Amino acid sequence: MDYQLILNEIKEEVSLLENEGLVANYIPELTNVDPGKLGMHLHSVDNKGYSFGDAEEKFSIQSISKVFSLILAYKVLDKDIWKRVDVEPSGDPFNSLTLLEYENGIPRNPFINSGAIVVADILMSHYQNPKEALLNFVRKISGNPSIDYNEKVALSEKSHGYRNAALANLMKSFGNIQNEVNDILDFYFYQCSLEMSCKDLSKAFLIFANKGRLVETEEVFIESRQAKRVNAIMQTCGFYDESGEFAFRVGLPGKSGVGGGIVAVHPGQYSVAVWSPRLNEKGNSYMGMEVLERLTTKTGYSIF
Numbered sequence: 001m002d003y004q005l006i007l008n009e010i011k012e013e014v015s016l017l018e019n020e021g022l023v024a025n026y027i028p029e030l031t032n033v034d035p036g037k038l039g040m041h042l043h044s045v046d047n048k049g050y051s052f053g054d055a056e057e058k059f060s061i062q063s064i065s066k067v068f069s070l071i072l073a074y075k076v077l078d079k080d081i082w083k084r085v086d087v088e089p090s091g092d093p094f095n096s097l098t099l100l101e102y103e104n105g106i107p108r109n110p111f112i113n114s115g116a117i118v119v120a121d122i123l124m125s126h127y128q129n130p131k132e133a134l135l136n137f138v139r140k141i142s143g144n145p146s147i148d149y150n151e152k153v154a155l156s157e158k159s160h161g162y163r164n165a166a167l168a169n170l171m172k173s174f175g176n177i178q179n180e181v182n183d184i185l186d187f188y189f190y191q192c193s194l195e196m197s198c199k200d201l202s203k204a205f206l207i208f209a210n211k212g213r214l215v216e217t218e219e220v221f222i223e224s225r226q227a228k229r230v231n232a233i234m235q236t237c238g239f240y241d242e243s244g245e246f247a248f249r250v251g252l253p254g255k256s257g258v259g260g261g262i263v264a265v266h267p268g269q270y271s272v273a274v275w276s277p278r279l280n281e282k283g284n285s286y287m288g289m290e291v292l293e294r295l296t297t298k299t300g301y302s303i304f
């Protein structure tokens with residue numbers, strides 16, 4: 001498969017499209033991004049990379065970080081993690097409070113904000129320095145030691161994080177949060193402020209295309225059965241109330257973030273990341289969806 005040729009064609013096609021999305025503004029610091037940025041990087045399991053545009057520029061990965069924190073927590077608790085957070089799509093926006101009260105403080109899945117806050121709580125209980133543990137893990141699986149948090153973005157979200165504070169407090173009232181709410185939120189906001197490029201992200205997500213192992217060394221990061229389950233959750237819950245639409249249009253497990261990034265995985269083949277900061281009304285990158293739909297159409301392969 002000539003992936004570079006396909007990426008070049010996609011670049012040409014989407015340059016003619018009008019981008020109908022808007023940059024996220026509920027985290028003030030995110031509005032400082034150039035809305036015209038567009039990058040894509042695909043990394044195959046035979047360890048070859050293909051790119052176009054701003055593929056090596058770092059951006060705020062936001063909710064994509066929820067996959068990294070989930071893997072770490074899954075390694076810590078294994079299947080006991082599912083006592084604290086469920087694996088069902090919510091059909092609701094990522095920051096919704098609605099179901100949480102009906103369902104006794106157990107979030108529907110680890111990718112909505114409430115679920116990721118529970119995962120952050122699990123990591124805080126296990127690690128003395130969870131920020132450092134998460135950062136080291138992400139640097140290792142992406143092979144880039146320069147990856148870091150953006151403190152300005154973390155503090156910007158912290159000063160406006162009323163909904164996440166409400167979610168954490170509600171779950172604490174049900175006994176599903178063990179640490180202090182302010183401490184968990186601090187860790188959660190830092191986690192979301194991680195900055196990575198499309199290249200970093202697609203390299204990091206290769207473990208999901210390669211049964212939990214690094215492609216360079218075959219070092220096992222998560223068990224194959226765990227990689228399978230995280231892929232399943234990405235497929236069913238990775239795009240909140242647009243997860244069905246993403247499965248329908250693209251047909252790959254994936255995860256989005258309000259910084260405009262989307263990562264998707266084709267198990268056994270590749271992982272791919274796209275960045276374009278303007279979001280659709282569900283909080284997912286408008287152009288990212290267009291690009292990835294074209295990728296699976298042009299290659300003729302998805303998981304379906």
Ligand code: DON
Pocket residue numbers: 061062063064094095113157164192256257258259283284
């Ligand atoms: O908690 C929040 O609202 C953000 N830090 C992350 C949300 C997000 O990225 C949703 N993704 N599409």
